Amino acid sequence: MVVIGLVGKPSSGKSTTLNSLTDANAKVGAFPFTTIDPNKATGYLEVDCACARVGKQEECSPTYGYCRDGKRGVPIMLLDVAGLVPNAHLGRGLGNKFLSDLTEADCLIHIVDASGCTDAEGKATRGYDPLKDIEWLQEEIFRWILGNLMDKWPSVVKRHIATKSTALETLRQQLGGYSANKKLIGKALDRYPEVHGTPLPPLEKWDQDTIEDVVRCFMDVKFPTVLSLNKMDHPDADKNVSKIILKYPDSKTILTSSITEVFLRKLADQNYIKYEPGTEFVDTIDDLGPESGLKEIDDKIRNRIENVRDLVLYRFGSTGVVDLLKAAAELLELVPVYPVRNINSFSSGDGGAFKDCLLVKRGTPVINVARKIMGDVTIAHIEGVGGVKVGEEDTVDVGKNDILCFKIAPGGK
Numbered sequence: 459m460v461v462i463g464l465v466g467k468p469s470s471g472k473s474t475t476l477n478s479l480t481d482a483n484a485k486v487g488a489f490p491f492t493t494i495d496p497n498k499a500t501g502y503l504e505v506d507c508a509c510a511r512v513g514k515q516e517e518c519s520p521t522y523g524y525c526r527d528g529k530r531g532v533p534i535m536l537l538d539v540a541g542l543v544p545n546a547h548l549g550r551g552l553g554n555k556f557l558s559d560l561t562e563a564d565c566l567i568h569i570v571d572a573s574g575c576t577d578a579e580g581k582a583t584r585g586y587d588p589l590k591d592i593e594w595l596q597e598e599i600f601r602w603i604l605g606n607l608m609d610k611w612p613s614v615v616k617r618h619i620a621t622k623s624t625a626l627e628t629l630r631q632q633l634g635g636y637s638a639n640k641k642l643i644g645k646a647l648d649r650y651p652e653v654h655g656t657p658l659p660p661l662e663k664w665d666q667d668t669i670e671d672v673v674r675c676f677m678d679v680k681f682p683t684v685l686s687l688n689k690m691d692h693p694d695a696d697k698n699v700s701k702i703i704l705k706y707p708d709s710k711t712i713l714t715s716s717i718t719e720v721f722l723r724k725l726a727d728q729n730y731i732k733y734e735p736g737t738e739f740v741d742t743i744d745d746l747g748p749e750s751g752l753k754e755i756d757d758k759i760r761n762r763i764e765n766v767r768d769l770v771l772y773r774f775g776s777t778g779v780v781d782l783l784k785a786a787a788e789l790l791e792l793v794p795v796y797p798v799r800n801i802n803s804f805s806s807g808d809g810g811a812f813k814d815c816l817l818v819k820r821g822t823p824v825i826n827v828a829r830k831i832m833g834d835v836t837i838a839h840i841e842g843v844g845g846v847k848v849g850e851e852d853t854v855d856v857g858k859n860d861i862l863c864f865k866i867a868p869g870g871k
């Protein structure tokens with residue numbers, strides 16, 4: 459399953475964001491280091507399900523997640539870790555522990571407190587510039603990876619020369635601990651000449667600068683990051699957001715108010731409102747009448763809903779949190795792929811359609827998808843919609859080679 463790590467300084471709203479996107483009930487507090495051990499929970503990435511394309515909405519029955527009228531929620535794992543403070547890589551705050559908790563993440567969502575009401579350590583203040591957080595947090599992760607590598611560098615080089623390894627092999631050994639496979643490290647090394655315009659020198663000639671540049675390339679591919687500019691309900695957030703977007707025009711930036719999402723989901727659970735996450739639409743009994751079956755609301759709740767509409771929903775179109783997952787999926791270029799046993803009914807043997815869905819990177823050859831699902835069996839051939847044969851090296855994309863039926867060779871294990 460795809461894993462997304464929520465990072466940020468203490469009290470930026472990581473746990474609130476986790477709760478807003480999942481059924482988790484992580485502890486939330488207005489004081490730093492409320493979270494110590496990481497919280498994990500399943501969130502749902504919403505995609506257009508293949509069932510709608512072939513008119514099978516009625517039969518669609520996901521084993522995991524849900525599908526409502528062609529909108530499918532595909533499970534992804536969210537990881538909420540302890541807050542990070544400047545110089546964490548030297549052991550400050552909770553130190554390196556949470557950095558290690560992040561190694562399994564495929565990408566990060568940096569929860570930024572855009573209200574400026576918490577300082578770099580997460581303590582209450584006013585007028586803090588959240589732009590700083592984006593800079594030092596990147597730097598912390600960088601220093602942590604660099605430090606781990608530099609500690610051993612002389613012996614790494616010695617071994618590299620003695621074993622006549624390639625840079626890829628040597629780095630694989632050193633960076634493999636970040637759940638980075640050969641392909642990912644290869645991509646990081648390919649990035650070096652793209653970014654620097656010069657070829658990467660042989661590893662034994664790398665100086666401090668080269669190592670730092672390689673680590674930055676590695677970070678770019680290992681931890682692509684979405685910026686969540688959180689606490690948008692706060693009046694000071696606007697000016698900070700403009701500054702951040704101006705400074706980081708190429709970053710994926712989403713404005714969020716995770717506390718609002720938690721509030722709305724709670725009211726919807728208690729049947730006070732009808733609310734569809736990801737939209738600006740909130741309806742109460744005042745809007746829909748008693749036949750809606752909604753509960754009566756008192757003035758206190760009525761006012762809070764009015765506030766939420768004015769401060770968040772009508773201004774930004776939604777609380778933003780649902781878009782966080784979509785942005786992460788875009789960064790990772792994830793495509794939903796539907797393996798089926800029967801390419802005509804799209805079932806997997808026992809009724810229902812499109813039971814399984816997995817997220818793979820756009821451009822993955824279908825044979826790799828087959829391996830991922832079927833393991834080491836011998837595949838005779840692969841079929842797509844209409845029973846058409848799909849070549850093993852054909853690649854997947856949204857709406858292309860994304861409904862697949864793998865035929866095992868007779869007698870093939």
Ligand SMILES: Nc1nc2c(ncn2[C@@H]2O[C@H](COP(=O)(O)OP(=O)(O)OP(=O)(O)O)[C@@H](O)[C@H]2O)c(=O)[nH]1
Nearest residue numbers: 468469470471472473474487491492493541716717
């Ligand atoms: N105004 C506002 N407050 C928020 C929002 N999200 C979170 N908060 C508040 O910010 C404080 C910290 O929230 P948490 O979710 O505990 O923050 P955290 O990042 O998990 O903090 P640590 O676990 O200590 O690292 C709490 O008082 C939340 O209610 C938001 O969107 N708007």
Ligand SMILES: [Mg+2]
Nearest residue numbers: 472473492493
């Ligand atoms: Mg927390």
